[in-house]
Amino acid sequence: MTEVLAARARQVARAGTGGVDLDCDRQSTSGSVSQRACTFCGSRVVLYPIADAIHLVHGPIGCAVYTWDIRGALSSGPELHRLSFSTDLRERHVVFGGERQLEESLDELIARHSPRAAFVYATCIVGVIGDDVDAVCRAVSERTGIPVIPVRSEGFQGSKRKGYDAACEALMSLVGTGDTAGIPRHSVNLLGDFNLAGEIWIIQEYLRRMGVTVVANLTGDGRVDDIRRAHGAGLNLVQCSGSTTRLAQQLRQAYGTPFQKVSYFGLDDMAAALYGIAEHFKDPEMLDRTRALVAEEIATVLPVIDECRADLEGKRAAIYVGGAFKAISLVKALRLLGVRTALVGSQTGTAEDYRYLAELCDPGTVIVDDSNPAELSQFMATEDVDLFIGGVKERPMAYKMGVAFCDHNHERKVPLEGFVGMANFAREVRASVCSPVWQFTPRRARAGRSGTTAHTGRAAAGAAIEVMC
Amino acid sequence: MALADTARVAAPTPVRSVSTTNACRMCMPLGASLALAGFEGTVPFLHGSQGCATYIRRYLISHFREPMDIASSSIAESSTVFGGESALVDGIANVARVYRPAMIGVATTCLTETIGEDVGGALARIDGCRPEPADPAADGSVSPTGAAPALVHVSTPAYAGTHVDGYQAAVAATVGALAEPGAPTEQVVVLPGLVSPADLRHLREVVDGFGLSHLLVPDISDRLDAGVAEEYQRLPPGGTPLAEAAAACRARAAVTLGGLVSPGTALAGELLEDRFGVAHHRLALPIGIRLTDALVETLEGLGGTAPHWLDAERGRLVDAYVDGHKYLAERTAVLFGDEDLVLGLAVWLAEIGVTPAACVTGGRSGRLAAELVRLAPELDGRVTVVDDGDFAEVEELVRALSPDLLVGHSRGYPLSRALDVPLVRVGLPIHDRVGAARTRHLGYRGTQELFDRVTNALIERRQDESAVGYAYM
Numbered sequence: 001m002t003e004v005l006a007a008r009a010r011q012v013a014r015a016g017t018g019g020v021d022l023d024c025d026r027q028s029t030s031g032s033v034s035q036r037a038c039t040f041c042g043s044r045v046v047l048y049p050i051a052d053a054i055h056l057v058h059g060p061i062g063c064a065v066y067t068w069d070i071r072g073a074l075s076s077g078p079e080l081h082r083l084s085f086s087t088d089l090r091e092r093h094v095v096f097g098g099e100r101q102l103e104e105s106l107d108e109l110i111a112r113h114s115p116r117a118a119f120v121y122a123t124c125i126v127g128v129i130g131d132d133v134d135a136v137c138r139a140v141s142e143r144t145g146i147p148v149i150p151v152r153s154e155g156f157q158g159s160k161r162k163g164y165d166a167a168c169e170a171l172m173s174l175v176g177t178g179d180t181a182g183i184p185r186h187s188v189n190l191l192g193d194f195n196l197a198g199e200i201w202i203i204q205e206y207l208r209r210m211g212v213t214v215v216a217n218l219t220g221d222g223r224v225d226d227i228r229r230a231h232g233a234g235l236n237l238v239q240c241s242g243s244t245t246r247l248a249q250q251l252r253q254a255y256g257t258p259f260q261k262v263s264y265f266g267l268d269d270m271a272a273a274l275y276g277i278a279e280h281f282k283d284p285e286m287l288d289r290t291r292a293l294v295a296e297e298i299a300t301v302l303p304v305i306d307e308c309r310a311d312l313e314g315k316r317a318a319i320y321v322g323g324a325f326k327a328i329s330l331v332k333a334l335r336l337l338g339v340r341t342a343l344v345g346s347q348t349g350t351a352e353d354y355r356y357l358a359e360l361c362d363p364g365t366v367i368v369d370d371s372n373p374a375e376l377s378q379f380m381a382t383e384d385v386d387l388f389i390g391g392v393k394e395r396p397m398a399y400k401m402g403v404a405f406c407d408h409n410h411e412r413k414v415p416l417e418g419f420v421g422m423a424n425f426a427r428e429v430r431a432s433v434c435s436p437v438w439q440f441t442p443r444r445a446r447a448g449r450s451g452t453t454a455h456t457g458r459a460a461a462g463a464a465i466e467v468m469c
Numbered sequence: 470m471a472l473a474d475t476a477r478v479a480a481p482t483p484v485r486s487v488s489t490t491n492a493c494r495m496c497m498p499l500g501a502s503l504a505l506a507g508f509e510g511t512v513p514f515l516h517g518s519q520g521c522a523t524y525i526r527r528y529l530i531s532h533f534r535e536p537m538d539i540a541s542s543s544i545a546e547s548s549t550v551f552g553g554e555s556a557l558v559d560g561i562a563n564v565a566r567v568y569r570p571a572m573i574g575v576a577t578t579c580l581t582e583t584i585g586e587d588v589g590g591a592l593a594r595i596d597g598c599r600p601e602p603a604d605p606a607a608d609g610s611v612s613p614t615g616a617a618p619a620l621v622h623v624s625t626p627a628y629a630g631t632h633v634d635g636y637q638a639a640v641a642a643t644v645g646a647l648a649e650p651g652a653p654t655e656q657v658v659v660l661p662g663l664v665s666p667a668d669l670r671h672l673r674e675v676v677d678g679f680g681l682s683h684l685l686v687p688d689i690s691d692r693l694d695a696g697v698a699e700e701y702q703r704l705p706p707g708g709t710p711l712a713e714a715a716a717a718c719r720a721r722a723a724v725t726l727g728g729l730v731s732p733g734t735a736l737a738g739e740l741l742e743d744r745f746g747v748a749h750h751r752l753a754l755p756i757g758i759r760l761t762d763a764l765v766e767t768l769e770g771l772g773g774t775a776p777h778w779l780d781a782e783r784g785r786l787v788d789a790y791v792d793g794h795k796y797l798a799e800r801t802a803v804l805f806g807d808e809d810l811v812l813g814l815a816v817w818l819a820e821i822g823v824t825p826a827a828c829v830t831g832g833r834s835g836r837l838a839a840e841l842v843r844l845a846p847e848l849d850g851r852v853t854v855v856d857d858g859d860f861a862e863v864e865e866l867v868r869a870l871s872p873d874l875l876v877g878h879s880r881g882y883p884l885s886r887a888l889d890v891p892l893v894r895v896g897l898p899i900h901d902r903v904g905a906a907r908t909r910h911l912g913y914r915g916t917q918e919l920f921d922r923v924t925n926a927l928i929e930r931r932q933d934e935s936a937v938g939y940a941y942m
């Protein structure tokens with residue numbers, strides 16, 4: 001039996017038990033130890049990879065320190081994004097206001113680093129102490145001649161999604177300010193790919209082989225000047241739908257650019273994304289090139305995947321990641337490896353995402369929104385999983401339970417997108433699941449002693465979810 | 470923004486900036502969470518936006534590689550207008566329900582301090598209207614009586630201090646809140662500061678060795694460096710028992726290790742002395758022969774006798790110093806991190822012949838330079854001390870001084886790589902290596918380990934740089 005706080009009862013369900021209708025995108029329940037962060041975090045993750053801009057966190061120091069170079073969002077050129085800039089507000093600013101501190105900080109940093117733009121993130125207290133961030137940004141922008149863009153990311157505004165929206169708004173203010181001359185018809189913008197471990201370069205290479213030009217990356221390996229001319233692209237590709245669908249919608253509204261939701265994780269979804277692009281441009285030759293590309297890439301990685309599947313067949317996984325769209329791809333990717341998903345959840349999914357997940361997953365699969373260590377650890381035990389796919393915060397919990405782990409979040413060092421990414425993923429999963437160390441963890445040791453598989457607790461799977469009152 | 474101590478400048482004073490680039494400190498609630506995690510059965514709780522708790526968890530989890538649950542009141546926009554008390558009340562009730570903790574330690578954040586939340590008042594109101602104790606047989610929680618969790622409150626506005634201030638403030642607040650005066654005890658209360666689990670275990674062993682009854686307050690060693698258990702433990706066992714922490718006010722003595730804090734932050738040791746008359750001793754972190762000798766003297770002064778093995782360890786350490794000294798001669802290092810650790814390390818490096826040419830900390834005690842010269846007079850005029858500094862300043866100093874070594878936490882790695890200066894990792898955070906919790910810094914034994922690491926880093930550099938490829942060094 002797994003206990004769930006009453007206030008969270010409508011954020012947990014099982015697939016195959018009737019209509020799954022999760023009540024999501026709400027403020028985290030007080031005291032529930034949510035795994036997700038705040039509005040600021042949402043904005044910061046989306047804008048962070050823009051490498052030739054200054055990202056100035058306006059607030060006390062913590063928010064800037066904890067987001068200093070924490071993601072492997074790689075740049076092929078400048079690396080300003082990897083520095084952590086803060087106005088480092090002090091007591092006197094809280095009393096007398098931080099506008100001057102902000103203005104002087106901007107002047108100083110722009111002079112020192114000559115960025116192409118500056119983003120100013122408002123943290124929790126900025127609104128409360130009454131700083132007019134917009135006015136400061138306007139003044140500095142006029143003086144320095146570069147865009148200085150306020151991001152309304154006060155932490156308490158809502159969930160992480162709210163921060164995505166603030167980031168999209170900031171990006172919208174840049175798009176449309178550049179010259180679109182010379183952009184070919186077969187061109188795209190890459191939305192929602194943050195170039196972790198160099199992933200966007202893999203996708204760009206596929207597109208190049210298909211004959212598609214990339215105008216702007218939003219935002220992995222992003223550049224301010226590219227973003228300014230992003231409205232000239234023929235199509236927007238939206239990966240990680242949670243963070244940038246809104247931007248795609250706004251771009252369609254403002255510039256008429258159509259968009260496609262894509263996922264670059266797993267063979268099926270990767271291939272579908274490329275075919276979708278070729279079909280969109282209605283170019284038969286491009287479609288031929290795409291077919292050849294997909295066939296070639298799959299042929300290269302299939303042996304690795306088959307080899308890993310032989311070792312992984314029959315294992316059970318839990319997935320808890322930031323975005324639901326990624327969770328969907330992961331369920332499919334695991335299936336290809338013979339691994340069944342017993343628990344799947346995300347920090348920022350929508351009701352629609354969860355409905356789709358419920359259809360996709362095997363009956364009985366637990367589906368959660370904005371979960372926490374208490375729930376996740378109980379489910380890991382009752383569902384008797386062998387593998388957890390998540391981020392750093394979930395890793396030690398999985399390890400303490402004798403469960404293998406694959407980092408599918410911002411800190412990954414190995415590219416998991418693209419066809420080659422699927423092979424990497426298979427290897428990453430196998431590297432943990434098949435390690436000999438698990439035999440010594442008490443839970444696995446017990447299973448080993450009784451001469452059964454680790455799944456002896458399987459009877460418990462499907463156990464009741466109890467609401468605590 | 471930082472204030473250089475210009476009194477004893479050996480290198481050019483770094484440029485003062487308005488903004489901070491790559492800060493050399495963390496925020497107060499992080500330190501408070503860590504301190505609170507060192508009490509038995511306690512859940513740290515941050516009253517503020519969800520992000521503060523999540524970021525701090527991530528940061529600490531990456532260091533300790535252990536689960537670290539920190540609850541949040543997750544306050545929403547409306548709370549900034551109408552107050553966050555209801556979020557606090559709901560949050561505490563939910564934590565009590567899910568974790569059944571013995572204590573919930575509530576630390577404030579920037580936001581709740583700025584909107585002026587009366588957390589103390591709110592907690593008193595919760596305490597006043599609590600139901601009768603639940604069924605004692607409810608489950609095997611650490612609160613065997615089934616009593617409602619103790620609630621303590623510490624004020625930690627990030628803009629008012631550093632993570633070290635947050636840590637010390639939380640220890641003082643907890644000791645003060647739990648205090649139950651009564652008959653004096655024979656205990657020596659050791660207030661260890663922000664040191665590693667391995668350090669805490671060693672400290673326990675040392676004080677035990679003196680035959681002194683003692684208590685570490687707080688003690689994260691078991692809670693943040695635990696084995697793998699059969700069942701997942703929401704509340705990891707270990708930590709300073711609350712009943713014993715309550716008796717700290719009756720101890721015969723309190724020993725604070727480190728304790729450099731911003732003006733205005735009170736230490737638990739001072740509180741014990743001022744409010745309860747407990748004799749308070751303040752020592753630098755015991756790193757190296759001189760500073761560990763000072764701890765030994767203090768413990769002897771409290772009636773203990775140094776164990777033989779400690780003498781033997783001291784002897785072996787001196788022997789190691791002698792064996793290694795030529796590798797160290799005329800070497801210089803740049804140090805960064807928490808004031809207490811930087812102070813201990815700098816005094817130690819000086820005694821083995823390495824000049825700590827620059828010491829940069831995010832701290833603001835304003836006392837580091839004076840303490841350095843007091844404890845290692847030979848450093849007078851030979852070290853640049855930067856208080857309230859950031860890594861832009863560290864970089865400037867490293868460029869100016871071309872040291873042989875960086876000694877500090879893993880945030881110095883980008884600099885170490887860019888300027889090709891080896892980094893010896895100490896303190897918190899260590900996010901790019903395993904074993905942070907097992908890194909020992911204190912006592913003769915901890916010094917021995919540091920000594921080997923520092924000396925070997927220098928030897929390795931020399932070996933790598935040699936064209937000959939010596940297999941003996």
Ligand code: SF4
Nearest residue numbers: 062063496521579627
């Ligand atoms: S600096 Fe303030 S708002 Fe930022 S994480 Fe720390 S407590 Fe939270």
